[in-house]
Every structure is written in structure tokens, then in C-alpha cells.
Amino acid sequence: MKRSNTLVVLGVSLLLAACTEGEGAKTLSRGADPQLPDPQRGILPSMKIAEPSPWGDQKPTVPEGFSVTAIATDLQIPRQTLVLPNGDILVAEGRGGNAAKLKPKDVIAGYIKAKGNTKVKSGNRLTLLRDADGDGQYELKTVFAADLNAPYGLAFANNKIYVANQDELVSFDYQEGQTKAGGAPTTITKLPSEINHHWTKAMTVSPDGRYLYVGIGSNSNITERGMEAEVDRAMVWQIDATAGTYKPYATGLRNPTALAINPETGQLWSVVNERDELGPDLVPDYLTSVREGGFYGWPYAYWGPNVDPRVKPSDPEKVKATIKPDYSLGSHVAALGLHFSSPVMGEQFANGAFVGEHGSWNRNPPVGYKVIFVPFANGRPAGEPIDFVTGFRTEEGKTRGRPVGVTVDPRGALIVADDLANTVWRVSRNR
Amino acid sequence: MSTVVTANPAYRTPPGTLHTILLAGSVSLFLGALLSDLAYYNTYQIQWSNFASWLIAGAELFSGLALVFALVNLIRAPHKKGHVLTYFLLLLVTWALGLFNAFQHAKDAWAVMPAGLVLSAIVFVLACLATWVGLNPRVGGAP
Numbered sequence: 073m074k075r076s077n078t079l080v081v082l083g084v085s086l087l088l089a090a091c092t093e094g095e096g097a098k099t100l101s102r103g104a105d106p107q108l109p110d111p112q113r114g115i116l117p118s119m120k121i122a123e124p125s126p127w128g129d130q131k132p133t134v135p136e137g138f139s140v141t142a143i144a145t146d147l148q149i150p151r152q153t154l155v156l157p158n159g160d161i162l163v164a165e166g167r168g169g170n171a172a173k174l175k176p177k178d179v180i181a182g183y184i185k186a187k188g189n190t191k192v193k194s195g196n197r198l199t200l201l202r203d204a205d206g207d208g209q210y211e212l213k214t215v216f217a218a219d220l221n222a223p224y225g226l227a228f229a230n231n232k233i234y235v236a237n238q239d240e241l242v243s244f245d246y247q248e249g250q251t252k253a254g255g256a257p258t259t260i261t262k263l264p265s266e267i268n269h270h271w272t273k274a275m276t277v278s279p280d281g282r283y284l285y286v287g288i289g290s291n292s293n294i295t296e297r298g299m300e301a302e303v304d305r306a307m308v309w310q311i312d313a314t315a316g317t318y319k320p321y322a323t324g325l326r327n328p329t330a331l332a333i334n335p336e337t338g339q340l341w342s343v344v345n346e347r348d349e350l351g352p353d354l355v356p357d358y359l360t361s362v363r364e365g366g367f368y369g370w371p372y373a374y375w376g377p378n379v380d381p382r383v384k385p386s387d388p389e390k391v392k393a394t395i396k397p398d399y400s401l402g403s404h405v406a407a408l409g410l411h412f413s414s415p416v417m418g419e420q421f422a423n424g425a426f427v428g429e430h431g432s433w434n435r436n437p438p439v440g441y442k443v444i445f446v447p448f449a450n451g452r453p454a455g456e457p458i459d460f461v462t463g464f465r466t467e468e469g470k471t472r473g474r475p476v477g478v479t480v481d482p483r484g485a486l487i488v489a490d491d492l493a494n495t496v497w498r499v500s501r502n503r
Numbered sequence: 504m505s506t507v508v509t510a511n512p513a514y515r516t517p518p519g520t521l522h523t524i525l526l527a528g529s530v531s532l533f534l535g536a537l538l539s540d541l542a543y544y545n546t547y548q549i550q551w552s553n554f555a556s557w558l559i560a561g562a563e564l565f566s567g568l569a570l571v572f573a574l575v576n577l578i579r580a581p582h583k584k585g586h587v588l589t590y591f592l593l594l595l596v597t598w599a600l601g602l603f604n605a606f607q608h609a610k611d612a613w614a615v616m617p618a619g620l621v622l623s624a625i626v627f628v629l630a631c632l633a634t635w636v637g638l639n640p641r642v643g644g645a646p
Contacts, residue, residue, distance in 0.1 A: 113614065115606045175556040177609035296611040298549040349611055382614040384547045 106400035112351040120436035121188040125470035133463035143210040148195025150489040152477035154226035165195030168222030168238035168271030217253040225275025236273035239265035261316040264304040276331040287328030326370035330410035337451040343407035356400035369394035404432035405440035409478035416484040428475040525569040532562035537623040593633035
């Protein structure tokens, strides 16, 4: 715990000094049927914040046959990206949330977590990147739209660019080749934004462009802000793209941080960040198909009908109704990006989903901090996940970057947003 | 209270004003935490748990500073036994268990219960005892 000398707050050093050693990354249980240990929570939660360290000349590690370039740097917290039909890339930049600190613990934990994040101010904008000559260098970097409110989810359909701000869903009219929005955005509907403990509004669009799906995270880890704060939270909304009318499409999804449609089946999928403080190997973050009307457990249960005793009053009916998710990504990996692949990524990565893992803050040793590929067959996950982009942590345990959104570029590349280094990486397939 | 001051070395002077405020204040703060815990236990209303967390934090601050006074008194005492030692040890246990309780209350939602309520009750009783001994130099046996 050599870092603790830099920490002066008594509570902080106490918390850090008590970091308990986990059993190692090998206990990370992934796949369709993960092992679930008994819940455990010492008097102090495990925390391991990886100190940020610049990339310098280093780059992320990518598989053989691929190369990686930083196509944009000095951004203002890039989160999700969108590849437009002409190959231009839009980057949503910002940081949201306005959750009050309710307990002494919130003050201390907030201080510690901030040490593992960027100090850059929220961009609240969309940046457009263009590679006009197709050489892989994005020579144009310009602000497409500014004065947004923590934009996150992006989608393109009906000649419109849809943007999910932390408080509302808006659209911009778009004509191919445009580098700047024609005017102020049009509001489609307000989104739940009280407190916004989990503020990211993930989004995708149905294949026919009729519906937008927006993920709304819970307002707490496990109802510690009260049940009243959870109205319209921890669910995916289906929003009519024209009328702005909406309905809850699936519920009990604690923090659905990225949504995508499987192009093979048209099925909606999500990565979901699960609850903390039940131990280093609980509860698995997961990748799941999102069934209409489905209930996925939060807050009453996890990974099927496993009761979470921290929720009172309890609800046995809800526990019984909990759907088991499709695929465990491992506990605390913090999956924030999801995009389905296509044959442009080569034979090995042709069918499956890329998942960006931001990385853990409350697990020792840390996990995540990479982009993985989950192979699919017949529209379902099939097989072990494959590391696709790694090297986000140094051998000394410092953090160079943290992946967020991942997007497949139809020209044969994966776009990865890195919100610690404020960089967008392009992992392109060598031809 | 001032009449307690005598020439008899068997009796120590009672705590000073600031020391007394800190010591007695921590009793009410620990009591507030206990009552808030009871309210949360009975209603599931999370705000009571938040109140308890802050009251315990305040109580730890007050009793922690009082503990510094108690330590100084102990160091200055010619004989490090009897009342002056009993008071210090009681307050030390109160503070240490109070800190443990503060961490217990840092858990989320119902994970605080029932241990948090039990701890709050024990710590409150200990705080009362420590304060009783601290403010009554005759208690705890002659030095």
C-alpha cells in the first residue's frame, strides 16, 4: 500500500490499508453458467484504484493481423462513438450525474474513485472525425454539436442523428457530408434524470428505425438511496422515434450501459453492470439478450433467483420472476461498450460481439481494462471470450487508459473510446 | 462540581470545560445514532440510516477529541492506574467500537442491519459508562 502516503484523509488511508487481497483474476467466472460464490463483505470493501499513467510511445496491444492508431487525442472524455454512412465518426464526450453525497462513505469513496478517472472537464459535445482519403489518418477533427448535457448513447436512422443526453433524447437532422449540426437539437422525449447516480443513457435503434431503445441505470448500488429514487430506473425504454412516446421494454437491469441489435437475428442485446459489495466474484456483469417484458432481477435478486438480502422490503414474487442473463463477463469488469461484429473483421472475429471493459475499482486484483470479443453462433454466445485489445494497464499496475464505447467500422476496424487518456483508438485489420 | 477540587491527592480534578462538552456531547450523538437505527429498523426508510451514519461520524469526532484529553491526563498522572486509567480505557473501547460501527454503517441499505443496531446500542452504553467515570473522579477506585 505504498500509495497511501499520498492520502491524507484518515478515512481514506484506513480504507486503503484494509484492502483485502482477492484470489486473482483466475477466479473470474465467465460464460453462460458462472460459478457464484456466497456473498461476502468484510467491514471494509475491497478497493484498488490504478493510478493513471500516460501512454507515451506505448499503444494498446491488438491481435496479429491488426494494427492500432490513435485517431483523435485531447478529447473531453470520449464515451461512445457512431460511424456514419460516409465513414465519418461521431464521438460523444462528457461526464454526467449529480448524485448528492448522502453518507460519510459517499464522500470518501468519491474521493478515492476520482483518483482513477480523468481530471478533464466534461466536453458535453459531439466531435466529428473524418478520414477523407481513406489512409486511416483522421485529418479532420471538428465539433459537430456543443452545449449538450452529458451525451452518451448515439444512433443513426431516418436521416437523423439521435443523441441520448443524460436528461433527454434529442435528434439532429443530418445530410451526408455534414460536419456541423444545422441548428439546435429537437427534443424527442425527456429521460429520467433525478439524482442520476448512474447517468449514462445508452441507446440503439431498431433495424427498421421505428424505435429507439434507451438504457436507464439505477439510482443506487442497491437501493441505498431509497426505493422512491428508483421509479423509472434500472430499465430499458422503447421510445417511438417519431412520436416520442415510450414504454418500459425490460426492467430489473441495474445499469444497462450499452445496447446493440444483433444484425443476424434483429434481437436487442445489452451489457449490464451488476451490484457491488457482495465480494470480488459477485455479482457478474453480463451480456444478455433483452426480452420484451423481461425482469432481470435488480434490486431483489441477481443472476436468476438469488436473493439480495440488502433490499427491504423484499419481494419474493419478483425474485421468482428473475430471468437468468445469457453470458457472464465476470464481476466488476464494468462493461461499457457493445457492438456486434461483421465479416469485415476477418474470419475469427466475424460473428460475435465486441465488449469494452472500463475496468474495476473495487476488486483486488483489478479486472477488465480491455476489449474482449464474445464469439456467437446461431445468434447466441458460443465459447470463451477472446482478448481483443489489451495493454491498458502497465506491468507496474498503473492505468494508461480505460475503454468505453466500441464500434465496428464497416471499412474493417474497431473504434475504441478511451475516457482516461481522452483518446479514440482505431484497431484496423491489415489488408 | 468545583467543590470536588480538594487538597487530597486521592481525588483528581474533573475534566475541563471543553473536555466535558466533548465527552457529554458524544453521549447525545451516540444516542441519536441509536434512535435513528431503531427508526430505520422499524420503517425501512433509508434516511434514518443516513442520519445514523452522520451522527456516528460526529460522535466519533467528539469522543476522539475527548480521548486525546483522556490520554494527556493519563500521561500526566503520577500513578497510571485506577480511575484515570479506567476512564481512558473505557473511552478507548467506546471510540474503537464506534469506529467499527461507522464502517458497519458504510454498508449499503439493509446490509447495515441488524449488526449496526446492536453495535449502536453497545456503543451508547459504553459511552454512558465512560462519561460517568470520566466526570466522577471518585468512581473506579482510589488511585
